[in-house]
Amino acid sequence: MSTELKTTTEQSETVDLRTGEVLPAPPNITAVAEQLVAAARGQGIELTGPNGLLTGLTRQVLQSALEAELTEHLGYDPGDRVGKQTPNSRNGSTPKTVRTEIGDLTIQVPRDRAGTFAPVVVPKHQRRIAGFDEAVISLYAKGMTTGDIAKHLSDLYGSDVSHDLVSTVTDKVLGDMQEWQARPLDLVYPVVLIDALVIKVRDGQVANRPVYVAVGIDLEGHRDVLGLWMGPTGGEGAKQRMNMLTELRNRGVADVCIVCRDGLKSLPDAITAIWPLATVQQCVVHLVRNSLRYASKKYWSKITGQLREVYTAPTIAAAEARFAEFAEQWRSLYPAMTQMWESAWGEFVPFLKFPPEIRRLIYTTNGIESLNARFRQATRRRGHFPNEQATMKVLYLTVLERRPNRTNPTGQIASWKAIPNTLSITYGDRLGIN
Structure with missing residues (x-):
C-alpha cells in the first residue's frame, strides 16, 4: 500500500481521506487550453464567432451546469434506474437563446415532469448571463x-x-437610485458644498433645467454626494432649494458648520432656516467669474490679479484694505462690479478667519467641480434628455462610477488630520470631537 501511495503522490494524485480512494489530479488547465487551441487551428476552426471554439466551450459549460443542477434537484444521474422509483423525473428540454459576453448562445434547458426545477446558472425568464x-x-x-x-x-x-x-x-437602477436618494446621512457635517449645473430636458419642449448637487465632507475627511435634485424650468426655484435642504435635515443632518454655496439667490435664507448656526460662505471663484462679466476683456487680467490680493489676504482687515483700493480704481468704470462685492462681503469673509488648509477647503465649491465635469461629459453627447427621470438616472450612475485615485486611494482630503481640531476651536462641541 505504501508503495502504491508513493507512486500516486509522485504523479500528483490525491487521496480521499474518508475512503482512502486514490483520486486523479485535476487536469492542467493551461495545457488543456493549449491543446484545444492547437486542435482548433489545425482544423481551421475559429476561436471566436458563432461557430468558434470559445462559443462552443461556453455552450458546453452552461449545458453541463444545467444538467448537473437537474441531477442534484432530482437526486439521481441520467439513466439511473433509481429514477423510475421517484415521483419526479426528467422530461426532455426546451431550447433557449441567452446573451453572453461572447455573443448569443442557444442551449437546451432540461425540464422535470413536476415543473419544480429552477436553474440557478441560467434562471427562468433570464436571457442575459452576468456581465x-x-x-x-x-x-x-x-x-x-x-x-x-x-x-x-x-x-x-x-x-x-x-x-x-x-x-x-x-x-x-431606478429602485437603487430612489434608495440612495433617501438613505440616512450623518448627524453633522463640518462642510457642505452646494452647486448647480444646467441640463437641457424636454418637457413639452426642450428647456434648461437646473440640477442642484450637495456634497458633504464628513468628520473623517471624505467627500460624499448627499443628493441630486432637479429644479423647475425657467428659474432657480426658491421652493425647490428649501425642499432640498429640508430633505437633508429629514435624512439626519441636524447641523452643518460651514455651507459653501455658489451664486444661487435666496439660498442663504434657506440655509439659515434649516441650520441656524451654519456659517454661509460665498464661493470666491464664482464671485471672481461674475466680476469679469461686468468688465471689458482687456481688463480681465488686471482685475483678477487685484482680486487675488483681496481673497489671499492674511486677515479680514487686510482684505478690507485691499478691496478699498480695488473699489477706488474700478467703481467709476464698473459700479455694478464693486457693488456686487460689497453686497456679498458678509458671506465672502468667513473663510479668512481660518488657516490656509481650511481656507482651501471652503473658499470655493470647486471641491465638486471634478464631479460636475463628469456630469457634463456624461450629458454632452445626448444634447438633451427626454424627461427628468432619464436625466437623474445618468447623473446617479455617474456618481456611482467612482474613479480610482492612485495618489490618494483612501479618498481622504489632504492634510485632514489637522482640520477637525482647528474647526473645533470655532464650533466647539457641535462637531462632537472629544
Missing part, C-alpha cells in the same frame, strides 16, 4: 446614448440589441 447588464450600465454612465450602446453591443456580440433592451437594463 451584459453591467456593461450596458457602465457605457450608459460614461455618456453613451441608448442608440450608441445598442450599436456597440450589436457589433460586439454579433446580434441585434434594441434600444428598448438598453433602456430596460438601465431602468433596473
